[in-house]
Amino acid sequence: MDRRQFLAGGTAAAAIAPAAATLPLRPIGAAAALPVTDRFTVDGTAWQVREDWSTRDGLLALVRGDAAVLLPKRTEAMHATVQPPYLGLELKAIAMADADLLADALLAGGGDPDPARVRDAAPPSGSRFEADKLSARLGWTSFVGTRQAGDTMPVFPNGRTRGYRPEHVFPALEGDKGVVTRFEGLLGGWLPAVHKAIPIAEGGWYDLLVFADVDADDPLLVQTWHRTVRVEGGRPVEVHYGHSYAPFPPRRQNPDAAAFYRALLRLATVWQGELADLAPAALPDPALTDMVAHAFAKEIVVRPGGTYPKYGVVDRDYVGPEYDGFQDTFTSSVYANLEWGRFAQAKAVFDQYFDAFVGADGMVDMRGPEVAQFGLTLSLAARYLRYTGDVATIARVKGKLAATAQILAELHDASLALPAGERGHGLLHGWSESDACLHPDPSLWWKPYWNNSAWAVRGWRDIAGVWPAIGTAGEAADWSRRADRLQAHLVRRIRQEVRRDLTPAYLGPLPGAEGTWRQALATGKRSEQGWSHRVYAELLQADVLPADLANLVADCVRGHGGTCIGVTANFAPANDDHRDQLGFISYGHARALLRLDRIEEYLLFLHSHRFHSHSRGSWVAGEVSGITGDLPLFCIPAQLTVPLLVRWLMAIEDDEADRLDLGRGIPRAWFASGEAVTLNRAPTRWGRVDYTTRFDRAGRQATATIGFPARGPREARVRFRLPEGARPVSATVNGRRARLDSDTVVIDARAGGRFEVSVRTS
Known part of the structure; x- marks a missing residue:
């Protein structure tokens, strides 16, 4: 292939530099109704901390004026929540069978598998281990770190690291056997910031955040920030902050809330910059x-x-x-x-x-x-x-x-x-x-x-x-x-x-x-x-x-x-x-x-x-x-x-043909939801491609909008895996009637450009 063809169809080498980090600010939205729990300043600018404590998955927002860095929480149970396990099958039968009995059960009857049933088919990974039987291994369950550090820091079930222990302030958190029932997640949905919610018998929970200090310059050591909260009655009744180690007064004191939230803001900013080039x-x-x-x-x-x-x-x-x-x-x-x-x-x-x-x-x-x-x-x-x-x-x-x-x-x-x-x-x-x-x-x-x-x-x-x-x-x-x-x-x-x-x-x-x-x-x-x-x-x-x-x-x-x-x-x-x-x-x-x-x-x-x-x-x-x-x-x-x-x-x-498949594996439930499925600036050998699809059940119509670069594939196959009961009957591309092959519309995209694909359903 000619060198100029590459440079015309792809991205020149000089253009592959990561984007600079900027504050990931969004409109304040629903966060405006949340109570102000703390305040801090950055370079003379005032910030508020607003947080929903009514649920373990409540929103945390760092607010500046009418904009905010929104850090949602989403936790999952790190303990078995369904009994009996294995969809009622015997573990011995599952282990010994040549057939994949659990897969057979989940796929029985045809149709897409139900994610919730798949989740409940076995206990969560790492939920039933005994640390004293791991031999030389440590019983860590997550870890944090930074780009610049040469190592990582393990985080254990109760939220401790190798340098900091939350049981120093809440003795009930000592050891891991008492935290078998817990919920875990990541702050902001995906940030490398561990969030744990450990239930308390009275109906509240211990809420723990652990993340690495993105500004630390140690060559190997990972410095860490910690927030440990006791929540009762939908409000925080006791809050402690930590940085890397236990205090050693008067020289080393625990940080205050302002220092913690400045570090949290830096975490969100730095990591947003790190992933700025991720195809949206x-x-x-x-x-x-x-x-x-x-x-x-x-x-x-x-x-x-x-x-x-x-x-x-x-x-x-x-x-x-x-x-x-x-x-x-x-x-x-x-x-x-x-x-x-x-x-x-x-x-x-x-x-x-x-x-x-x-x-x-x-x-x-x-x-x-x-x-x-x-x-x-x-x-x-x-x-x-x-x-x-x-x-x-x-x-x-x-x-x-x-x-x-x-x-x-x-x-x-x-x-x-x-x-x-x-x-x-x-x-x-x-x-x-x-x-x-x-x-x-x-x-x-x-x-x-x-x-x-x-x-x-x-x-x-x-x-x-x-x-x-x-x-x-x-x-x-x-x-x-x-x-x-x-x-x-x-x-x-x-x-x-x-x-x-x-x-x-x-x-x-x-x-x-x-x-x-x-x-x-x-x-x-x-x-x-x-x-x-x-x-x-x-x-x-x-x-x-x-x-x-x-x-x-x-x-x-x-x-x-x-x-x-x-x-x-x-x-x-x-x-x-x-x-x-x-x-x-x-x-x-x-x-x-x-x-x-x-x-x-x-x-x-x-x-x-x-x-x-x-x-x-x-x-x-x-x-x-x-x-x-x-x-x-x-x-x-x-x-x-x-x-x-x-x-x-x-x-x-396709590995051989001049073909791109779009929407080939989209779950039917996603179309049934009516929400859009979007992938923008997706890299391909023809260049970047934009793709959005959705299904309007009331209007009995599925649509897809696709944007190709100047040269696209000979064949773009746009699939609509419609919900059960919806049958495709006709299709158009850019307003003109098009051939419908079962649930797929085929486009000649060699000239590139924008395509509006619509499928009418019965």
Whole structure:
């Protein structure tokens, strides 16, 4: 592709700078009726604190004149609220079954799954753990931090940190066993500010706020602000403020209210600036847009300086430097930030990773490189270039990218040199999972897993499509030829390996696998079928299989023990007492469900990941999360899953065709609400796209307004997943009658411009 075409269709490199932070002021609105609880000044300007204490989710407003910084509260129960759990099913049956019994129950009868039923299908993650049984781990349930700090600060169930304890002022908060029943949330909906409400028997509650000091300049230490309130009868009867540590009078005193609220104002201002480039979205379920924003805020907190990679936080085994070069941390970040228009962050992460962790030979500075992730890296480099038009960033590392592509070519050539009768002939051998190299004999997992070849196909094809702008046409042609040859062989071999004697039909994770993966793991011996969850998720994500095979793989995963409440399961031997979700590499599985038009399953995946792969309210995402209330280990790739799922249900590109799908996965309930679904300035390979849709039940009309750049896709498919009982009967585009394909209107948007789409319903 010609370099000028990129710069005309995307965003020039010089334009990808983050916006400056400004006060996030809004009209005061309903906050004007709230009582004034405190006052403070900033640079001589008077501010009021107005707060609703009639409910634990009351609004907090920082008011200046007739404008305010509005900080809503929304808490969720961090304890089981429905009995019996598991929709009345037995845990042993759920754990042992090949079928995903909870998913089957939630999808029974057809139609979209009910988010409330999905939420209540299992106890909240982290709600039933016992800290004294965590071995060397600390029993923290959330954490706070800043961009500039090199570390994070854990927050425990009762609101304490490693430096400050609320039980110093309220002894009833001592320890965590007394706060099992509690509600948690984030101030402002998404800010990295932990809000807890711990009920008191008399009907009131302890209300706690904890957030990091955004102006502290300690290189590693995270300074924290605290407010602890006893609420009775709908009013605060005792309030205490703290900063980082217990007081040491007379030298160190607790801060006053004014200092706390100045710090809170700074928190809101700084974080609003950090996410100023996030593509604006509005949904009937605002918690999902808040989850998107919070995920990106958490990523900045987790990464020292906002960009240096860390896989986890606090716990040494996940935050240690030996994990910093983990490919999944890089690829999940670049992918999610690109999809939400955060080009500056994507560029910073890309530059930092290629400079610090990718060698001139394409190898990554990380134990156990994963073959499929090399292909995903190439694909994301191409996506970055298509979205941003930033040729300079990709051209600067073109040697390393070419070397990455060559790693896959070397593995491909080695497989072609094998005898034609060998099971792995023509398929890329190598580690699929990084952890393989930790075992005494890692060669057990140096095998021709399907995902290795699938992502080589996708990576070569995508990078070849943009390579003429930065490299040679000869290299691009070679990669394209390899992709076509390998894809044809991969599809042929998969068809040969399908076991149709099982129901549903079964495909093992690699050719020649003996038995199913569950049978292999049940032996208790190390098996080449270990970590098969990664194989299936990445095979589906690469999107190189014909639809019939992709559907077969999705059916195989769900029907042979591979999902948990609709989310990719953590593959382990069947057992009596647990079944776990895999939170951190499963987004590719979900993407395939959407692409295959398995919308109900896609929505179940989204809701289940939200409620069971995240802690409630404070939204800490687990790498692997059980369904018994145990405490999972956080990892940032898991946190970046919901942003991808929310983006795709509104707007998703086809990997091969010149096509953009809009509204493909919107829940029917959102249309039934009559509220608008909006995604503005959504990045695509054609440029930024604006999209708004809604349904007017009284007027029996669904509408969508779409704005394309000067060059749009050949085909934009606008879908209207109408409420049950509403049937589309006719459609118009810009006032002219248009063809209606079931619930979808197809637009030729190659000339760009604005389109008004309307569908009349019966």
